[in-house]
Amino acid sequence: MGKNLIELKNLTKRYGDMTAVDSINLTIKENEFVTLLGPSGCGKTTTLRMIGGFEDPDEGQILFEGKLLNPIPAYKRNINTVFQRYALFTHMNVFENIAFGLRIKKIPKNEIERRVKRMLKLVDLEGFEKRNVDSLSGGQQQRVAIARALVNEPKVLLLDEPLGALDLKLRKEMQIELLDMQRSVGITFIYVTHDQEEALTMSDTVVVMNKGLIQQVGTPQDIYNEPLNRFVADFIGESNIIEAIMPEDYKVAFDDVVLDCVDKGFAKNEPVDIVIRPEDIRIVTNPDDGMIKGTVKSVIFKGVHYEMIIESDIREYMVHRTMMFPVGSYVGMNIQPCDIQVMKRGEPL
Amino acid sequence: MKKNLRVLSYPYTVWMAIFIVVPLFLILFYSLTKGDIHNISSLEFSLESYKKVLEPLYLKVIRDSFLLALVSTMICLVLGYPVALIIANTDHKYRNLLLMLFLVPMWMNFLLRTYAWMSLLSPNGLINRFLTMIGLPRLEIMPGKVAVLLGMVYNFLPFMVLPIYTVLSKIDKHVLEASSDLGGNRLVTFMKIILPLSIPGVVSGITMVFLPAVSTFVISGLLGGGKTPLIGDLIEQQFLFSRNWHFGSSLSIILMVMILISMAVMSRIDKNNQDEGGKAK
Numbered sequence: 074m075g076k077n078l079i080e081l082k083n084l085t086k087r088y089g090d091m092t093a094v095d096s097i098n099l100t101i102k103e104n105e106f107v108t109l110l111g112p113s114g115c116g117k118t119t120t121l122r123m124i125g126g127f128e129d130p131d132e133g134q135i136l137f138e139g140k141l142l143n144p145i146p147a148y149k150r151n152i153n154t155v156f157q158r159y160a161l162f163t164h165m166n167v168f169e170n171i172a173f174g175l176r177i178k179k180i181p182k183n184e185i186e187r188r189v190k191r192m193l194k195l196v197d198l199e200g201f202e203k204r205n206v207d208s209l210s211g212g213q214q215q216r217v218a219i220a221r222a223l224v225n226e227p228k229v230l231l232l233d234e235p236l237g238a239l240d241l242k243l244r245k246e247m248q249i250e251l252l253d254m255q256r257s258v259g260i261t262f263i264y265v266t267h268d269q270e271e272a273l274t275m276s277d278t279v280v281v282m283n284k285g286l287i288q289q290v291g292t293p294q295d296i297y298n299e300p301l302n303r304f305v306a307d308f309i310g311e312s313n314i315i316e317a318i319m320p321e322d323y324k325v326a327f328d329d330v331v332l333d334c335v336d337k338g339f340a341k342n343e344p345v346d347i348v349i350r351p352e353d354i355r356i357v358t359n360p361d362d363g364m365i366k367g368t369v370k371s372v373i374f375k376g377v378h379y380e381m382i383i384e385s386d387i388r389e390y391m392v393h394r395t396m397m398f399p400v401g402s403y404v405g406m407n408i409q410p411c412d413i414q415v416m417k418r419g420e421p422l
Numbered sequence: 423m424k425k426n427l428r429v430l431s432y433p434y435t436v437w438m439a440i441f442i443v444v445p446l447f448l449i450l451f452y453s454l455t456k457g458d459i460h461n462i463s464s465l466e467f468s469l470e471s472y473k474k475v476l477e478p479l480y481l482k483v484i485r486d487s488f489l490l491a492l493v494s495t496m497i498c499l500v501l502g503y504p505v506a507l508i509i510a511n512t513d514h515k516y517r518n519l520l521l522m523l524f525l526v527p528m529w530m531n532f533l534l535r536t537y538a539w540m541s542l543l544s545p546n547g548l549i550n551r552f553l554t555m556i557g558l559p560r561l562e563i564m565p566g567k568v569a570v571l572l573g574m575v576y577n578f579l580p581f582m583v584l585p586i587y588t589v590l591s592k593i594d595k596h597v598l599e600a601s602s603d604l605g606g607n608r609l610v611t612f613m614k615i616i617l618p619l620s621i622p623g624v625v626s627g628i629t630m631v632f633l634p635a636v637s638t639f640v641i642s643g644l645l646g647g648g649k650t651p652l653i654g655d656l657i658e659q660q661f662l663f664s665r666n667w668h669f670g671s672s673l674s675i676i677l678m679v680m681i682l683i684s685m686a687v688m689s690r691i692d693k694n695n696q697d698e699g700g701k702a703k
Contacts, residue, residue, distance in 0.1 A: 127599050148602040160596035164618045164695075173614075174604035225604065 075103035077139075078228065078261055079124065084133035086119050093119040095285035096133065101229075101263065101278075106255055108264045110272040111282035112308070117265045118233055120282075124263065125154045125231050138228075153222035154231040158238065159214045161206040167193075167217055168202040174225040192220040195254060212243045219254070229261045236271065248274055269309045273297060281305050297350075302419045306348040313349045313390050316418070318342050325415060328387040330365055332408060336415035344418045351380070351393040353412035356404050363405015365390070369398050453671035471672035480656065484676070487653040490567065491636035494574035495582075498631045499624065501575070502582035506623075507616075509583070510590035521587070528580050536644050539573050540564070543645065565647025573641040581630040589623030590616070618695070625692040633681055653677055 079101040086094040094116040101107050109117035122128040124135060126147030135142040142150065153174070162170050171192055175185045193199050196216035201209070206217060215235060222230055235251075236244045252275050255262045266272055272279050273293040281288040281296060281304075289301045300306035303314055317327035322337035325347055339345060360366040367385040378393045383406060390406065398404055452459065456468035474480065509520050527535065542548050543564040550560045563569045593616065601611040639654030648655075653673060660670030 125599075125603060127603075146602070146607075147599070148605050148607050152603075154600070154603045156596045156600055158594070158596060160594060160600040162597060162600070162615060173601070173606075177605040177610055221600075221604065 077101070078103045078105075078137070079263075080134075080136040080139075081120070081124075082134040082136065084120065084123060084135065085131050086116075086123060086128060087131050092285050094123070094130075097282075097285075097287050099280060099287065099290065101261060103228075104259055104261055106252070106262045106264065106275060106277045107280060108266060108272040108276040108278070109280050109282055110266060110269060110308075111288075112267055115282040116285040117267075117282050121154075121231050121233055121263060121265050124229070125152055126150050151227055152229045152231060153225050153227040154233065155215075155218050155222050155235045157233045157235070159218040161214055161217055161221070163205075163207055165206070166202065167198065167204050167206060167209070170206055170217055171221045171224050173221065178225075188224050189220075192224045195223070195257070196220045197250075211239055212247065215239065215247065219251070223254070223258060223260075226258075227260065229263060230255075232262060232264045234266055235264075236266075236268075244271075251275065273309070281308065283308070299414055300348055300416065302416050303346050304419065306346075306414070306416065311351050311391060311393070313351065313354075315347050315349070315388070316344065317347045317415075318344050319415065323410075325413060328385070332364060332413060333410040334413040334415055335411050336413075339415070346416045346418055348414040348416065349390075349408055349412060351391040352378070353408060354383075354390060354392045355407045356381075356383075356392060356394055356396075356398055357407060358398075358402075358404060360403050360405040363407055365406045365408075367404065367406060369400050369402050369404065372397060372400055449671045449674050451671075452667050453675045456668055459667045468668075471666075471668040472676075474669055475672055475676055480673075483651055483656050484653050484680075486650055487636055488680070490570060490574070490642075490650075490652065491632055491638075494571050494578065494635050495628055495632045497571070497575045498579050498582040499628065502579055502627065503586055503620075503624070505579075506583045506586035506590055509587050517591075524583065525580060532577060533640065535577060536573055536641055539569070539576065540644055543569050543572070564645055565649050567646065567650050569645040570642045570650065570652075573645045574635050574638065577641065578631040578635055581634070582627040585626040585630065586620060586623040589620045593619050621695040622692055625688050625695075629685060629688050632684060636681065636684075637677060 077100050079099075081097055081099040083096045083098060084094055085092065085096050093114075097116075097120065109120060111117050119128060123130050124142075126142075126145065130143060137150075137152075162173065165173070168189055171189045172185050175188060180188075189202075190199075193201065196219055198213060198216050198220070201213070201217075206214060209217065215238075218235070232251075236247050239247060248271060251262075264272075264275065273296070276293055278290060279293055279296045280290050283304050289296060289305045291299075296305060296309055300309060300312075306312045306314055315327050317325045319336075319339040320326050320331065320342055322339075323334060325332050325334050325336075325345065327347070334347075357363050365385050367383040367390065370382045370384045370389070373380045374397075375393075378395050379397045381392045381394065381398060383390045383392055383404065392406070453471055454467060454469070455465040456470050457464040457466055459465070475484075505524070509517060509524070512520055540547070543561070544550075545560070545562065545564070547564070553560055563572075597615060597619075598611055601615045602608075606614065637654045639652060639658045642650060642652045642655055643658075646652075651659075657670050657673050657677070660666045660673065664670075
């Protein structure tokens with residue numbers, strides 16, 4: 074990954090009293106696949122729209138290759154967008170939709186022909202040139218929207234929940250295809266989604282947002298394994314979040330247990346939140362071999378694993394295991410030190 | 423369920439049969455006969471009244487009517503499209519207010535509105551009195567074609583604005599953003615996206631203005647002062663004053679056929695436009 078392509082500096086957008094995006098800073102590199110992830114209303118789409126030029130920031134700067142982008146109108150930006158509901162031109166056929174941007178740039182006819190054909194091949198829609206866009210399925214319309222944007226060879230492609238309207242199976246296929254396309258055309262993708270699995274699957278970098286603020290920026294592995302706060306831990310995947318204290322380095326204490334961990338540098342007895350992923354809790358049949366003892370309260374079959382709720386004297390733990398322990402069994406639970414993620418205490422959820 | 427619903431349409435079907443279908447056939451019957459209309463036995467088949475329509479005097483009336491209707495429709499389109507565009511682009515909060523301001527004159531009686539124009543435009547009307555006062559030459563357009571045109575445009579403009587506004591306000595905002603995203607400035611976006619997408623509204627606006635304009639008789643009577651009789655005036659005259667129902671009926675039939683033809687042409691244009699998406703350029 075090369076040099077910085079887009080930099081957001083103290084970017085802010087307000088709607089009346091509501092601050093949609095609250096002074097965020099972010100650097101996006103060339104050829105990076107960046108995902109803005111968060112619940113609806115977290116400011117991710119607003120951020121994307123400001124980069125695209127459809128919203129004016131109230132404060133802050135957007136830099137594109139080091140140059141200020143704010144005063145440049147959308148139609149002059151070397152950035153293209155795939156809209157949430159595709160926004161295809163219904164009065165034009167597939168070919169004309171894709172050729173739209175090229176025609177505006179007054180590119181010679183045979184060149185347009187060649188580039189549109191290449192795009193149709195890339196999105197697997199060869200032979201659809203003369204079809205009316207209304208006659209296409211959701212997945213096909215999506216591909217036209219992607220081709221229409223990519224044919225302009227932008228430096229950056231913005232994608233606003235592009236797979237939201239597709240069914241699960243098609244969505245998974247399109248995720249892989251989009252990723253392939255991004256690798257083959259080699260341009261920066263900025264992708265907005267509220268689907269954490271999608272974000273983890275596709276991104277080089279995930280930007281988790283909530284309430285207009287960036288909560289964490291990192292690789293999918295970082296975000297999943299080392300969430301910085303309760304919000305990120307809770308939003309990404311399933312988790313057991315426990316309020317604990319750190320009596321000393323490499324130790325966390327909660328309820329009546331003290332566990333080893335790999336974190337240090339907190340003050341003595343500092344209150345923290347810890348995250349334990351359900352799949353990181355091992356179950357042993359002899360309760361005395363476990364660090365925590367508990368009774369299985371419920372078992373749900375989830376396909377790949379069983380989701381079990383195990384109740385200790387004080388709290389409930391969610392555990393994912395491929396082996397099932399029947400309801401009512403009294404078991405022990407063990408957690409590896411490296412599977413405990415310690416975070417600064419945040420606001421309660 | 424379906425059958426029950428169908429029952430609901432019976433009253434209208436009966437109404438239509440008595441007050442629309444039967445009179446239509448009566449008009450057709452009168453237009454194809456001659457004789458004393460009060461004595462049915464004296465009526466006999468004849469194309470005499472259609473022949474009369476072909477006399478130069480009446481052909482001129484028909485031509486004038488079409489020309490005036492066409493010109494007033496065009497003026498309505500040129501004036502109405504920007505208005506519709508402005509209303510459709512206004513913030514939601516003020517849009518309804520603007521639309522209502524525009525429609526309020528329609529709540530007033532049509533005749534009253536036309537009389538108002540009379541008192542404005544007449545030789546001793548408000549406008550002329552004002553012009554004399556500031557020492558400018560008087561405006562001598564009433565009675566005359568220009569006054570009729572003004573009256574028509576004024577009365578029919580809302581019928582142009584409303585359908586266009588409806589279509590424009592339904593255009594997905596994201597489609598316009600997509601156009602600017604792909605490099606289209608405002609002019610390109612208008613010419614390549616907004617205009618083509620609004621054609622159905624333009625077509626129905628043209629139809630809704632042209633039809634009443636071509637058959638109007640009150641406006642031309644009041645503002646034209648009988649100097650340029652239109653086909654509507656002629657028909658009125660035949661039924662109420664000349665008592666030549668046969669000629670009046672044949673004029674009505676001719677007008678109807680012409681309207682049908684122009685509607686067919688318009689719907690053809692509309693359809694072509696919609697099919698365009700399927701064609702490669």
